[in-house]
Amino acid sequence: MSSRNSSHIPLDLSSCASEPIRTPGAIQPYGMILVLEHGSLTVKARAIARAEVLEAYGDPLGHPIDRVLGGALAHCRPLLDAMDAGTTQFLGAQAIGAHGAHQVLAHRIGEDVIVELEEPVAGEPGSLEDLYPSIRRFLEAIERAPTLAELCDIAATHIRQLTGLDRVLVYRFDEDWNGAVVAEDRNDVLPSYLDLRFPESDIPAQARELYRQNRVRLIADNNYQPVPLVRAAGDAAAPPTDLSPVSLRSVSPVHLQYMRNMGTGASMSVSLLREGQLWGLISCHNQQPRRVPYHVRTACEFIGQILSLQIALKERALGVEQRIARRAIQVRLLARMAGDQDFMAALGRDQHSLLALTESAGAAIVHRGECILHGECPSQPQVMQLVQWLAAQQHEGDLFFTERLPSLWREADAFADVASGVLAISISQVHDSFVLWFRPEVVRTVRWGGDPRKEATGMLTPRTSFEGWKETVRRQSLPWNAVDRDAALELRAAIVDIVLRKAEEMAALNEQLLRSNKELEAFSYSVSHDLRAPFRHIVGYSELLWASASERLNDSEKRFLDTIVESAQSAGTLVDDLLSFSQMGRSTMGQISMDMTALVEDVRHKLDMEYAGRSIQWQVPSLPRVQADPGMLRLVWQNLLANAIKFTRDTPQPMIEVGHQRSDTEDVFFVRDNGCGFDMRYVDKLFGVFQRLHHSDEYEGTGIGLANVHRIITRHGGRTWAEGEVGSGATFFFTIPFATGDNL
The missing domain is CATH 3.30.450.40 (GAF domain)
Incomplete structure (x- = not known):
């Protein structure tokens, strides 16, 4: 064209x-380009918008870079000589006669060096x-x-x-x-x-x-x-310039x-x-x-x-959170199936979890000619007809999914209102056995x-x-995303390993946990590799710039450098906290009977430096012993007490109270302060990753601490919540369920 x-x-x-489109043979009329042969840096093609440039300096074709445009680019020769293929370099602004300071860039493509001069605005x-x-x-x-x-x-x-x-x-x-x-x-x-x-x-x-x-x-x-783009006579037959x-x-x-x-x-x-x-x-x-x-x-x-x-x-971060939530559902399903040879009945005993695993409205389990339906599904004859169609399809692996089933299989139009979308896993190589999930139109x-x-x-x-x-x-239904599909495949692996092949129950569970750990490790590596290194480079090169050029920088430029370093260090802290958050779900729990009072006092002692020079009124009563992981509970108290210290910083007479209540099934602990508090309209955001209700200029932090608290307590089977009022303080609660005999 x-x-x-x-x-x-x-x-x-x-x-x-x-x-x-890569080789149009022309440029937009806002400057000029010179195409050079890399070895000699001689101009072999040019596109120059203004005729007066040619009149003033002559045609650059066939001349080395030192002699074109009145020698304006001669100082660029060493930089152009050193360019690697596939790179672009900004060469600064260069005045070209009466036409103002052009922005000069150089691009190395194969054996061509393209010098681009853009007119000023x-x-x-x-x-x-x-x-x-x-x-x-x-x-x-x-x-x-x-x-x-x-x-x-x-x-x-x-x-x-x-x-x-x-x-x-x-x-x-x-x-x-x-x-x-x-x-x-x-x-x-x-x-x-x-x-x-x-x-x-x-x-x-x-x-x-x-x-x-x-x-x-x-x-x-x-x-x-x-x-x-005009070429030198000797290059007229050469391939188009990229x-x-x-x-x-x-x-x-x-x-x-x-x-x-x-x-x-x-x-x-x-x-x-x-x-x-x-x-x-x-x-x-x-x-x-x-x-x-x-x-x-x-x-x-x-x-x-x-x-x-x-x-x-x-x-x-959202993907990891979703996968963690789905794995928690999968663990509940596997617990139902443990020791039960009739996996169909075992799955059906927790219908809510079976549907929540893939966020579906209905599910069907088909095995050896029997069909059990859960939730909103097609009829049993329709499901069996669908299974026969699925068994005849050629699809990759043991997973089939679509959000447009009626467009693929005409008979599905009869039940599109409940099953326009289907996600199915094959659970047997011998029989037509499937677990199917349905989403409505x-x-x-x-x-x-x-x-x-x-x-x-x-x-x-x-x-x-x-x-x-x-x-x-x-x-059409809502589409099945990668989290839905992976959750279904992981359940298939569990069913095959635990039930159909009668493998050892713990071995199959460990396989699933190992798969989970590998994915989280890959995520941690990706974050550390892709994000931490650039932030370190920003800090390192900024400090090198400061060391080499600080005497030539004015106050504004020094402030710019300080801001760059501070921002990069802050971003690095965010990445480190995210890594800590992802690792929390992978660490094993060793629950023992522990003295909660001694733990709180020890944490408070280690936080002395956080409130050195401040007078804080502490109220810490005698707390009961609980069955929990001491390392994880230490992190819970450290986050809650550190937050209370931080958010009472501007309170004239700060007071922090640690308390305890007991219900029929659990111990309830709380930390109450009279600090800045928060607006209860945003209480649902408190325990989310990177959720902050105060600007970082007011109170430091990354928004990971309370997310870690929530994850630790959830792993112990407990709950977390908070109450607060702006200007009147906040109270953070968490529970630890009783171990056998604790409530007697």
């Missing part, structure tokens, strides 16, 4: 997926440091964001403030590469796209791969005239027409990656043509990288940005309608 931009030329959409920041206050405000805001949705909202708001563009969207891909707008910040110039979906064909696979490799892309004017990393690279005419149809004169995108894969985009639009300066784009790229890390961290309305059913055929322009188009989705 030609790179020349002409709105009247028909565009062949059938070839868009294979268009050579009026009023642009002089450096990235000028934008640091805006970046810092973003970092402070995301520290307080408890959910993924709020993270995306914050990013959209801050990037629009940085760029001044009319609309900023956060766009997330689904498993089929359809996109959904999950956050938006805009003025009234462009319409809202919030919650709209866009089909996979809007961003073809090769374009997505380019987004994955290049984090930022800018199209400043949808009607620009491309500047062709311009993938070049910011000025010209884009597809189809995309420019797409922008015109959208009513956007300029667009910019920032890629969001999760574990190296494209998660989504921050997509920015402006009604009129507009150039976003280089340093502003760099700041937006930094925000995109931080947002990507936060997305990965929150999704991983969820009728929902999906809003698309234009009708996704319209297909482009022949010589057509891109679609012209972006009006919200509503589609009513029927005969």
Whole structure:
């Protein structure tokens, strides 16, 4: 497809997926590029937007880098010589005659070195440091964001403030590469796209791969005239030049027409990656043509990288929490099955856990011709007919799942209201034996940005309608996620090992626990490897910069360095606490009879330094002995007492009371203080990971302590809760169930 931009030329959409977007042979007209041969650094191709540059300095083709553009780039030769393949390097700002200070970047692609000079934008920041206050405000805001949705909202708001563009969207891909707008910040110039979906064909696979490799892309004017890449005579027959990393690279005419149809004169995108894969985009639009300066784009790229890390961290943490909860359910099911040869009856005795294992509305157990139903299910004849169909299907492994069963098997339309979704595990190699879970039809309305059913055929322009188009989705359930599928597979392994093969009960349980430990160890390693090292590098290089250049830095620059170090150290602490939290679920429990009074006094003594110089009134009565793990209970008291000390810091006459009550089945312990308290509207957040009700500037901490308390007490079979009032203190309760004979 030609790179020349002409709105009247028909565009062949059938070839868009294979268009050579990496080698367009042209650039956008906002600067120039020089393609050099790496060995000699001689110019073998060039694209120069302004004819007066050629008039002033002559054609650079065939000349070494030292002699082009009046020798303006001669000092860059050592840096260009040393570049490794596949790297990009910022070479600073360089004045080119009367045309102002150009931002200079160099890209090494194979044996080509591409020098890119981008023209200045009026009023642009002089450096990235000028934008640091805006970046810092973003970092402070995301520290307080408890959910993924709020993270995306914050990013959209801050990037629009940085760029001044009319609309900023956060766009997330689904498993089929359809996109959904999950956050938006805009003025009234462009319409809202919030919650709209866009089909996979809007961003073809090769374009997505380019987004994955290049984090930022800018199209400043949808009607620009491309500047062709002119080659030296000796290179005329060489393969097309790969311009993938070049910011000025010209884009597809189809995309420019797409922008015109959208009513956007300029667009910019920032890629969001999760574990190296494209998660989504921050997509920015402006009604009129507009150039976003280089340093502003760099700041937006930094925000995109931080947002990507936060997305990965929150999704991983949520996934681990969900898996831990499912394993607790699985343990209850296995306990029911222990010692029972009739596993069907054993599973049925805890119907709630069987359904909760995969968050289903119904389940069926089919074994040796017998069928037992639980919850909302198709009839027994329908389930048996489904099992026969499943047994005849060719699917990978011992798991089958779909949220669109009627579209795969016509007979399922008769019971789609209760079983549009099915998740099934095969539990025998000899008989048609299955455990099946069902999810009902969820009728929902999906809003698309234009009708996704319209297909482009022949010589057509891109679609012209972006009006919200509503589609009513029927005969589909909520999808089965990886946690659902893994929970089902782990239960299958337990059934096969414990019941059908009659393996030793403890050996099978240990296998499941080992699998759990390996996954948590892999998570811990991933966090430590992927997150801790970058934070150490930030601290280390900042300290090296301080040591080598502190005498040349002014007070503001020193403060910037201090803030970077403090932020990186804070993030490192968050990672360490998360590792501790994940390890808590893996540690073994050794329960013994222990003196709770002695434990509290010992913990209080070790916390002396926390309140040195303060006068705190303590009330610690005699507490009963309990049956518990002493190391874990020590951590519970340490967290609760340390919190009480911390949150009474500003109280004139602080008082901390440790107390005890007893019910028919458990001991109830509490820690009460008269500190700053909390709003009971947010009590449900207290024991969650990274949940904080006070800003870190007021009270230090990472939000892991109470989550550890909750996990430890839950492992002991107890409960945790809290009561409080703003300005009047708080009380935190936990229970330890009686061991046999304790309540006599």
